[in-house]
Amino acid sequence: MTITQLRVFVQIAETGSFTKAGQALNMTQPAVSHAISALESELGIKLIIRERRNGVRLTDTGGKILVHIREVLKGIEKAEQLAAAERGLEQGTIHIGTFPAASAYFIPKLISMFKKRYPKLELVLHEGTVNEVKEWLRSRVIDVGITLFPTEDMEYLPLKKDKMAVVLRNDHPLCSCESITLKDLDRQPMIICDGGYESPFIDMFKEAGSVLTAAFTVYNVNTSISMIK
Numbered sequence: 498m499t500i501t502q503l504r505v506f507v508q509i510a511e512t513g514s515f516t517k518a519g520q521a522l523n524m525t526q527p528a529v530s531h532a533i534s535a536l537e538s539e540l541g542i543k544l545i546i547r548e549r550r551n552g553v554r555l556t557d558t559g560g561k562i563l564v565h566i567r568e569v570l571k572g573i574e575k576a577e578q579l580a581a582a583e584r585g586l587e588q589g590t591i592h593i594g595t596f597p598a599a600s601a602y603f604i605p606k607l608i609s610m611f612k613k614r615y616p617k618l619e620l621v622l623h624e625g626t627v628n629e630v631k632e633w634l635r636s637r638v639i640d641v642g643i644t645l646f647p648t649e650d651m652e653y654l655p656l657k658k659d660k661m662a663v664v665l666r667n668d669h670p671l672c673s674c675e676s677i678t679l680k681d682l683d684r685q686p687m688i689i690c691d692g693g694y695e696s697p698f699i700d701m702f703k704e705a706g707s708v709l710t711a712a713f714t715v716y717n718v719n720t721s722i723s724m725i726k
Contacts, residue, residue, distance in 0.1 A: 498539050500573060503566050505532040509545060510563050511638075513553050567637035581617075590619045594630040594642035598718065603643060603656065664725050679705035686712035690721045 501522075508518035509529070519529040537544050544559035555563060578589040595604060604622065611618055623630075623639055630642040634651060647653045663682065665672050671681060679702055689698075689711040702709040715721050 498536060499532075500570070502532045502536040503570055505529050506536060506544065507563065507566060507570060509533065509553060510555055510559075515553065564636050571637060571640070589617075590621060591641070592621045592623060592639040594623045594625065594633045594639040596627050596630060596643070596645075597624060599643040600624055664722065666725060679707045682709075683707035684710050686710055688713045688715060688721045688724050690718050691716050 504522060505518060505524070508521050509515060512518050512521065515526055515529050515533075518524075519526050522529070524532075533545060540562075542558055543556050544562065546554050546556055548554065574589055581589065593604075593607075600622070608620055611620055623633060625633070627644050630639070630644055631648060631651075633639045634642045643656070644653075647655075663671075663677055671677055674681070682702075684707075687710060689709070691714050699709055713724065715724065
């Protein structure tokens with residue numbers, strides 16, 4: 498079992514294609530196929546299934562093994578980074594998972610800081626919903642993720658604490674209130690921004706004994722503001 502074989506397997510799993518995996522690793526398709534065949538032969542099991550209609554998919558066992566192989570490769574990468582640091586060279590790749598709103602707020606500053614301090618470090622961004630970021634963390638797709646609330650089964654570091662706000666038209670009855678609770682929003686027709694962080698709000702409404710009623714669902718925050726106006 499070689500590092501190349503493991504990297505080929507992960508690339509195929511992530512791209513869903515032998516061709517794309519080869520392009521990402523600068524390998525020919527026959528070389529990619531040979532690497533997978535050798536890996537499957539050594540393990541004595543089938544990892545990948547090729548289908549005419551659906552392309553490439555992992556077997557059930559292949560999916561389970563993928564998590565461990567990612568962990569092995571990250572361990573190798575950490576070792577390479579430590580060796581590089583010992584030589585006075587900070588290098589390597591850091592995969593960061595984030596949702597759209599956090600991307601706009603945190604990522605530009607983060608990239609700017611990293612490029613100045615660690616010019617040889619590469620940052621790879623994975624953008625999705627909060628739940629996807631958590632799943633990427635569990636499956637070792639990313640090294641670090643930005644989410645909304647602390648998760649008990651993961652280590653976390655608070656980045657920012659902010660207040661919750663609801664946006665209303667000037668003529669809305671609730672505008673005269675000094676503060677608004679989730680109870681006040683029970684069954685109120687709302688414009689929900691499905692921009693990657695919707696699930697925590699649904700859970701918050703349930704805990705408050707309120708019903709979150711989505712009259713419209715949009716993906717972009719600016720769209721929701723325009724619709725409210």
